Amino acid sequence: MIKNTPILSNEFLIKQLPISTVFINRESRVVLASDKWAEDFNFQGKDYIGKTIYELFNKTSGKWAKILESCFEGKFPEPEIESILTINSQEIWFEWTSTPWYDEQENIIGAIVQTENVTDRVKTELKLEKLQFLQKETTEHGKLGTWEYNKLQDSFSCSQMIRTILEVDDDFDLNIDNIVEFYKTGYNKNTISMAIYNAREKNTPFKEKLQIITANGNEKWVNVSGMPLFKNGEYVALLGIVQDITDFVLKEQKTKDNEHLLKTLINNLPLQIYIKDIQSKKLLANKSELSFLGIKDENDIIGKDDFDLYDKATAQKFRDEDVEVMISQIPMLNKELSYRNPDGSVTTFLSSKIPLKGDNGEVNGIVGISMDISEQKQKEQELKDLISVTSSQNKKLINFAHIVSHNLRSHSANFAMLLDFLAHEKDKEERSRIMEMLSESSKNLMETLHNLNDIVAINTESNIIKQKVNLNTNINKVLNKLKPQLDKNRATIISEISDDVNLNVVPSFLLNILENIVSNAIKYRKPQLDPVIKFSLNYVQNYTVLSIEDNGLGLDTKKYGHKLFGMYKTFHGNPDAKGLGLYITKNQIEAMQGKINATSQVGSGSTFNLYFNEKN
Amino acid sequence: MPPVKLAAEALLTYTLMKKINSIFIVDDDPITVYGIKKILTSVAQCNTIFEFKNGQVAIDQIKKMVLENSELPELIFLDINMPIMDGWEFLEDFVKLPIKDTININIVTSSIDQYDKDRAEDFKSLTHHCIQFNSKPIKRSEIEEITEIVSV
Numbered sequence: 001m002i003k004n005t006p007i008l009s010n011e012f013l014i015k016q017l018p019i020s021t022v023f024i025n026r027e028s029r030v031v032l033a034s035d036k037w038a039e040d041f042n043f044q045g046k047d048y049i050g051k052t053i054y055e056l057f058n059k060t061s062g063k064w065a066k067i068l069e070s071c072f073e074g075k076f077p078e079p080e081i082e083s084i085l086t087i088n089s090q091e092i093w094f095e096w097t098s099t100p101w102y103d104e105q106e107n108i109i110g111a112i113v114q115t116e117n118v119t120d121r122v123k124t125e126l127k128l129e130k131l132q133f134l135q136k137e138t139t140e141h142g143k144l145g146t147w148e149y150n151k152l153q154d155s156f157s158c159s160q161m162i163r164t165i166l167e168v169d170d171d172f173d174l175n176i177d178n179i180v181e182f183y184k185t186g187y188n189k190n191t192i193s194m195a196i197y198n199a200r201e202k203n204t205p206f207k208e209k210l211q212i213i214t215a216n217g218n219e220k221w222v223n224v225s226g227m228p229l230f231k232n233g234e235y236v237a238l239l240g241i242v243q244d245i246t247d248f249v250l251k252e253q254k255t256k257d258n259e260h261l262l263k264t265l266i267n268n269l270p271l272q273i274y275i276k277d278i279q280s281k282k283l284l285a286n287k288s289e290l291s292f293l294g295i296k297d298e299n300d301i302i303g304k305d306d307f308d309l310y311d312k313a314t315a316q317k318f319r320d321e322d323v324e325v326m327i328s329q330i331p332m333l334n335k336e337l338s339y340r341n342p343d344g345s346v347t348t349f350l351s352s353k354i355p356l357k358g359d360n361g362e363v364n365g366i367v368g369i370s371m372d373i374s375e376q377k378q379k380e381q382e383l384k385d386l387i388s389v390t391s392s393q394n395k396k397l398i399n400f401a402h403i404v405s406h407n408l409r410s411h412s413a414n415f416a417m418l419l420d421f422l423a424h425e426k427d428k429e430e431r432s433r434i435m436e437m438l439s440e441s442s443k444n445l446m447e448t449l450h451n452l453n454d455i456v457a458i459n460t461e462s463n464i465i466k467q468k469v470n471l472n473t474n475i476n477k478v479l480n481k482l483k484p485q486l487d488k489n490r491a492t493i494i495s496e497i498s499d500d501v502n503l504n505v506v507p508s509f510l511l512n513i514l515e516n517i518v519s520n521a522i523k524y525r526k527p528q529l530d531p532v533i534k535f536s537l538n539y540v541q542n543y544t545v546l547s548i549e550d551n552g553l554g555l556d557t558k559k560y561g562h563k564l565f566g567m568y569k570t571f572h573g574n575p576d577a578k579g580l581g582l583y584i585t586k587n588q589i590e591a592m593q594g595k596i597n598a599t600s601q602v603g604s605g606s607t608f609n610l611y612f613n614e615k616n
Numbered sequence: 617m618p619p620v621k622l623a624a625e626a627l628l629t630y631t632l633m634k635k636i637n638s639i640f641i642v643d644d645d646p647i648t649v650y651g652i653k654k655i656l657t658s659v660a661q662c663n664t665i666f667e668f669k670n671g672q673v674a675i676d677q678i679k680k681m682v683l684e685n686s687e688l689p690e691l692i693f694l695d696i697n698m699p700i701m702d703g704w705e706f707l708e709d710f711v712k713l714p715i716k717d718t719i720n721i722n723i724v725t726s727s728i729d730q731y732d733k734d735r736a737e738d739f740k741s742l743t744h745h746c747i748q749f750n751s752k753p754i755k756r757s758e759i760e761e762i763t764e765i766v767s768v
Binding site: 402406407409410413414416417418420421437440441579 | 648651751
């Protein structure tokens, strides 16, 4: 197959060539190749002689054919760089240099192709290209400019970006001295001058954030850093990097301003504001919240949950609310809740909890807003109390007016009737009887007016001056006063009250009340039974309760209970009964902020419970 | 006026006077009772007038009479404000009693309260008995009118 092989004698020489070389005949078949070539392309031990290079490299003719063709025509084509994939899928770059192959008669008999593995070179070139690209993009996008001062040549050079930042034309002559002039007078200029001086004299690098004034008079923020370069320990140059950070600084400033505004707002609102994470741990707490919790530093609350701050029951309640809001994603708004402080006082809040959603739409915490409405609540309660007092007083007044008008009317009706009789009566005896009745009537009216006056006096504020009195002393006073009746009816008094019991009362009221109840117990005794009156004492909430029990007639409290303390109500047909005693008693005890009730059953006695208000 | 003429006048009046068999006065005020009685005897011929100090004793008596099937009062003067059982409570019990006859009940009270008047009206609609509301002082003309109704 291979004809004219004058070089055969040199075959072993060619094989040993240190450069990858292949001899190709005009039919593009391999005639000879160096071992290096076989090694490079993995043809060692394979039969490659006589095969076309297209076969060997699994390529279609195309470009290679053209190059070989031009060699066969005696030309010297430009070297080509091409990559191939090795069996191990490694990319290898080769530079091909093809030259015509002459025989001794200077006839072109083929082409000599020398290949060089340039993978490393290509890669380095690519890397450089990449770096250059990156640098270009970074400087442009990052607004990074660089300058270099060469000490030996006393030359100054800078990148285009420096000119862009300083807003100077290409023909403006920048140097190491006038570049400093762009810095704002004062702190900025002093700082950069010192930094450059120190870099040159003391070899210290620098990095500063400073303000410049551009050629056009614009104010800009820059990050400027400098690095002295050395050769053999000697300062040779200074490299500078200037970054325009105006946008960033302005944005940062704006963010800071906003944050400051928000913080000022949050801290000065008369509301307690906090943010909790998904575990109900506090992430933020404003001043009001901190002062409510008695914590000085916000850092002492961050990361804490309600279990660290409140009692267990309260904390659990708050946590349940948090979870509910976070799961349902429905805000809890203006819920009123009361919290008992360690000192016993009650704080009432209007509390709102709003789910806090992240960018992904998922809840990652809550914002809480609480308003302390204790004061309003207290005012509301005071108002309610006042209304209640007013309406009860009003009711009492109407009732009183009603009774009085009724009572006075019945007297005046009697007067009118009797006077009418008198005008027409001729019989002397009858006339004197009518006159008697008239005077009786007038006496009754006088008495009624006295009684009404007494009742009005009870409810007159100025008469209600409470003082501490000993209970037993007062009981004894009353018992002494009633001694004749008590003795006459062989009454037994039992008292369980110790001598040290004091009550805060209007003394005259207490005496009156005791006298009334004790004398009632005698008045309404059982005919065949000696009266027994028992005093006992209890404490119920804010009241000291004096109970006076008798073994008298009793009455049906179901039937008469509601009237027992009414005006002009009598129950036993007793001719002496005026229906005023218990009415006055009730008025007196209520005037002292107390209350009275009775339990009784027909035939088995009555118990009157007097509630003395010790607080007010 | 000569005594003879007076007596004749009295006789004439007496024969003209309405006759009422039995009257109850339920009132704890002796003056009112005196007044009613005084006017009654001058305008009608009353065989028996019973007085009761409160509603309880009156209703007890009426209950007894119903049980014994004896003759009930034709006319009752009833006070409202009384101890033990007041006029309203008396009425409550009274209208429940199995009495076929129409009894005239005259409420005589010092009250001029509309509330009390309305309450009397309520009782009227509850019963076949004749209930009237009069404010004190009771007048002769009113009692005349009442006796007129009763005796007819």
